[in-house]
Amino acid sequence: MIKVLFVCLGNICRSPLAEAIFNHKTRKYGLDGFFEADSCGTANYHIGDSPDHRTIKNASKNGVEINHVGRQLHPSDLEKFDLILAMDQNNLSNILKLGNADNFKNKIRLMREYDSVLGDVPDPYYGTEKDFQEVFEILDRSIERLIADVAKNIFR
C-alpha cells in the first residue's frame, strides 16, 4: 500500500480536494487497492471541520465526492506516509520545519512538481468561484500525472 498525504494550510479547501480527486481517479483506474490517501493542514484553525462549502460545491460540479474531517499535520505523518505533497511553498517550508523532517526530505515535495509548470496551488480561501475552479483544474492535471508516475513504479 502506497500512502500519500496532501498538505495545505487549513485542510478545508485545497488538500481535502486533492485527496478526493486522488481517490476518485484511483477508483476510476481500478488502482484504489494500491493506495491510501489522506490530507491535513499545517495550521490548527479547522481541526474537526468539514471541507469549505465552496470546495464541496465545486468538487460536486466536477463530479467528485469529497469526504474529510479537518486535522493538523503531526510529525508522525512524516514516518507514516510514503509521499507528502505540499500545496504551496509556505506549506512546504512549514513541513520542513518539523523536528524530524531532515530524515524524510526525499518524500516531501510540492504538488505542482507533477504539473506542466512548477508553482503554488493558489489558496482560494479569499477568492471567488473562478479561483476554486482554477484550483480544481491544477489538482486534476497534477494528480493525473502523479498517479501515472507512481503506477509506473508499481507495474515496473
Ligand code: 4NP
Ligand atoms: P486551504 O485554505 O489551506 O486550502 O484549506 C485555507 C483555509 C482556511 C484558511 C486559510 C486557507 N484560514 O485562514 O482559515
